[in-house]
Amino acid sequence: MVDKKIKTLGDALRRNGVSRRGFLKFCTATASMMALPPAMVPALAASLDKARRPSVIWLSFQECTGCTESLTRSHSPTLENLIFDHISLDYHHTLQAASGHAAEAAREEAMRANEGNYLVVVDGAIPLGNPGYSTIAGFSNLQILEETAAGAAAVIAVGSCAAFGGLPKADPNPTGAVSVRDIVTDKPVVNVSGCPPIPVVITGVLAHFLTFGTLPELDEYGRPKAFFGTSIHDRCYRRPFYDKGLFANTFDDEGARKGWCLYKLGCKGPMTYNACATVKWNEGTSWPVESGHGCLGCSQPDFWDAGGFYNALSIPVGDISRTTSYAAAAGLGVAAVAAGINHKTKVAARKRHDRVTIDDLEKIS
Ligand code: SF4
Ligand code: SF4
Known part of the structure; x- marks a missing residue:
């Protein structure tokens, strides 16, 4: 999947003919989306240029593959794709060529060789009602997740099924589905929710990890604040x-x-x-x-x-505030309330910074 001779993201960019100017434009857009000040762009560019390929193990549990489709089919080749291509995707059911014992051996080797440093990406919920509902190589999803997450630096739960249980967990939850955070409690877990999630949010989290070696600031649901x-x-x-x-009172x-x-x-x-309202879908279409x-x-x-998707929220028009819970607004008393939804003051005032042009960046980077 990845040319192992390419050591850094800078190597990959040059190999793929990406101009310095194009790369800086990407860094400026990424920094903007991640709410980083323009002054951070040169550091972002320098770090990404030197970033080495982190090992990523992608686990798919109770899911529809829509999250992988969202990421891999979203754009024609772009810098976002290049960052995704740049990671060492050592295990992914849908994308890997290996199968059976060879595939499981690749996962085990990636875990052994990168102990404590690899990332685990999960799409899909984990069934606890019956371990046999969903298995990989004879092991339950729970066993695979616990074993793989044990040596990881962090886990990224991609899509609402992995982040919150999603469709498998919907009433009456016949498989006893739970989210990644219900299982992994001793590691940083980033939730990139959405059904499917926005691809650039996934690559934004990866870019942040490649740049700073840490995960971005999260909200109360474990989602990157910059996007959520x-x-x-x-x-x-x-x-x-x-x-x-x-x-509108009807659709027509x-x-x-x-x-x-x-x-x-x-x-x-x-x-x-x-x-969605700012990044949009299909290349901003x-x-x-x-x-x-x-x-x-x-x-x-x-x-x-x-x-119900077509029932209006039960709160009166004009009475929407950041302190109103999603479930309460929908007229429900379900678990979301117990989860402590509280959106007050989610958006901290961001300082204004002077605009920095691409030409400025080329001079100083
Ligand atoms: S507009 Fe709403 S339902 Fe549609 S993708 Fe965005 S968050 Fe999901
Ligand atoms: S309720 Fe809000 S988000 Fe939905 S269409 Fe109206 S203004 Fe847009």
Whole structure:
């Protein structure tokens, strides 16, 4: 999957003909998305240039492979892909050529050779109801996760199934599905939730680890604040219509045709934290609300059970505050409340910094 002669990300960039200017543009965009000040861009570029290939073991449990599809099919070759390609993806059911004993041997060798330093990426929930519901090489998902996470530096739970249990955990949860954080409690776990998650958020977490050797700052759900710090509602381009009380009442009425707010059609944007409204999907082409459909709340815990995708939130229009819980707003008393959802003051005021141009960066880096 990866040319082992390429030692650093800089080698990979040069081998793939990526210009210095293009690389700096990528670093500037990444720093911006990760809420890093412009002054950090040269450090980000220098660290990424020298970054060596971390070993990554990707485990797939109760999932639909949508998270892998999201990442690998999202863009034509880009720098984000290059960063993903740059990691030493030593084990991944869907992408690896090896199978059977050879595949398991690759996982064991990666664990042994990189003890304490490798990353584990997980997509899918873990069934506890019956260990035989989902097995790999004769071992339950629980056994594989515990064994693999034991020597990891950190675990990245990709997608809402790994982060919160997702669809497998939806009522009545027939397999007893749980999230990665329910199992792994002695390691840093980053939740990159979403159904599927936004690819650039996954690569942003990897870029942060490659640059700083640490994981980004997380919110109360273990999600990177840089991407999950603001609600869909607060960044939605339909927000002026919400503020004026102009709503679509059906998907084909005059309000819908005029692009008015989708709140009354079940939009969960006011209680959902994700970067869709700014990063968008398909190389920034569009996102669900821009395409005329309300946000389903897919990056929040228990969104499958949150009262119906087309039922309006039960809180009155104009009474949405950051202290209102997702489940309470959806009119539910489910586990999300017990999980302590509290979004007050999620967005810390960010200092303004002078703009730094690409030309400036080329001079100083
Ligand atoms: S309720 Fe939904 S459509 Fe309306 S402004 Fe908020 S996020 Fe946008
Ligand atoms: S708009 Fe809402 S439901 Fe759609 S992908 Fe983004 S967070 Fe998920």
